[in-house]
Amino acid sequence: MDNLIDGRRIAATIHSETVARVGQLKDSGVTPGLVFIRVGEDPASRVYVGMKERKCHDLGIHSSTLVLENDTSQSHLLGVLEEYNQDPRVHGILVQAPLPRHMDETVVYATVNPSKDVDGFHPVNVGKLMLHQPGGFLPCTPAGVHELLIRTDCPLEGAEVVVLGRGNIVGKPMASMLMQKSKNANATVTLCHSRSRNIAEHCRRADVIIAALGVPEFVTEDMIKPGAVVIDVGVNRISDPGSKTGSRLVGDIDFHAVQPKAGAITPNPGGVGPMTIAMLMRNTVIAAEQQTLDITGPDA
Numbered sequence: 001m002d003n004l005i006d007g008r009r010i011a012a013t014i015h016s017e018t019v020a021r022v023g024q025l026k027d028s029g030v031t032p033g034l035v036f037i038r039v040g041e042d043p044a045s046r047v048y049v050g051m052k053e054r055k056c057h058d059l060g061i062h063s064s065t066l067v068l069e070n071d072t073s074q075s076h077l078l079g080v081l082e083e084y085n086q087d088p089r090v091h092g093i094l095v096q097a098p099l100p101r102h103m104d105e106t107v108v109y110a111t112v113n114p115s116k117d118v119d120g121f122h123p124v125n126v127g128k129l130m131l132h133q134p135g136g137f138l139p140c141t142p143a144g145v146h147e148l149l150i151r152t153d154c155p156l157e158g159a160e161v162v163v164l165g166r167g168n169i170v171g172k173p174m175a176s177m178l179m180q181k182s183k184n185a186n187a188t189v190t191l192c193h194s195r196s197r198n199i200a201e202h203c204r205r206a207d208v209i210i211a212a213l214g215v216p217e218f219v220t221e222d223m224i225k226p227g228a229v230v231i232d233v234g235v236n237r238i239s240d241p242g243s244k245t246g247s248r249l250v251g252d253i254d255f256h257a258v259q260p261k262a263g264a265i266t267p268n269p270g271g272v273g274p275m276t277i278a279m280l281m282r283n284t285v286i287a288a289e290q291q292t293l294d295i296t297g298p299d300a
């Protein structure tokens with residue numbers, strides 16, 4: 001069926017726009033720089049940081065990764081962040097989640113200079129998103145979903161959008177982006193979570209469903225309206241005795257059952273994931289532009 005939203009293709013378009021901006025920066029003597037900080041050896045974090053590093057390399061962004069021991073103290077990490085905050089070669093700082101249990105991620109994220117906070121997690125950037133003020137960084141995954149909707153001409157004005165999940169990284173900022181009184185937003189947003197009643201009924205009304213729960217194949221065919229746009233953010237590992245590794249990744253949408261009924265749907269993988277990286281690269285270039293070209297805010 002030809003109703004797939006091709007996240008890889010749209011991400012590639014955004015990357016080519018980013019490459020052009022990297023070229024302009026380099027012409028003015030600036031190489032955009034992004035630092036990754038990984039604490040401990042969480043296998044998924046190693047994979048995610050590796051993918052982002054390779055994309056930096058492909059686009060001409062300078063990147064480096066600092067790996068700290070799992071038992072590193074929080075005060076040491078905060079000291080490292082202060083150094084990067086002061087380093088003019090570093091335009092973006094990304095602290096890879098999850099952090100070890102003895103660290104308080106709200107303190108860690110709040111220590112990153114907001115103008116280098118390319119993840120969009122600093123309270124200043126969260127506040128700017130909520131207030132719809134310019135000059136802040138948008139968190140990469142919901143910003144990537146928003147771009148997917150915009151670049152596939154999904155009508156949002158007045159649309160019923162159901163966001164499943166109120167996490168700080170995806171659900172809450174996603175709802176905030178789509179409810180704003182602005183072009184490419186103006187949706188009527190319903191945000192569902194684990195205490196919501198009648199989630200299926202909310203979903204059946206929706207023109208757009210964005211699932212960011214972390215519950216394998218939560219959204220089933222009977223929960224969607226024919227023609228709805230369905231976006232799957234979830235990444236869940238489930239056991240699969242038939243596979244080589246004994247497990248496989250699935251999303252929050254029962255893809256095979258939902259696809260025939262959906263107007264458009266993201267594959268998983270190949271939908272939201274590539275967009276998250278594309279938005280991180282774009283945020284890094286925006287950060288470098290702001291810090292070096294005397295630009296006051298991201299307007300991409």
Ligand SMILES: NC(=O)c1ccc[n+]([C@@H]2O[C@H](COP(=O)([O-])OP(=O)(O)OC[C@H]3O[C@@H](n4cnc5c(N)ncnc54)[C@H](OP(=O)(O)O)[C@@H]3O)[C@@H](O)[C@H]2O)c1
Pocket residue numbers: 141164165166167168169170171192193194195212213214215233234235236272273276
């Ligand atoms: N593709 C990407 O680039 C990308 C990036 C980030 C995250 N993700 C994936 O997106 C998913 C969500 O991530 P997150 O960080 O937002 O997670 P999170 O912070 O743990 O939030 C999960 C949300 O889902 C709700 N929820 C959980 N089970 C539910 C249920 N049975 N019914 C209704 N609501 C339920 C929770 O409700 P309560 O608030 O009531 O607990 C919470 O609001 C995960 O699978 C994650 O791996 C993907």
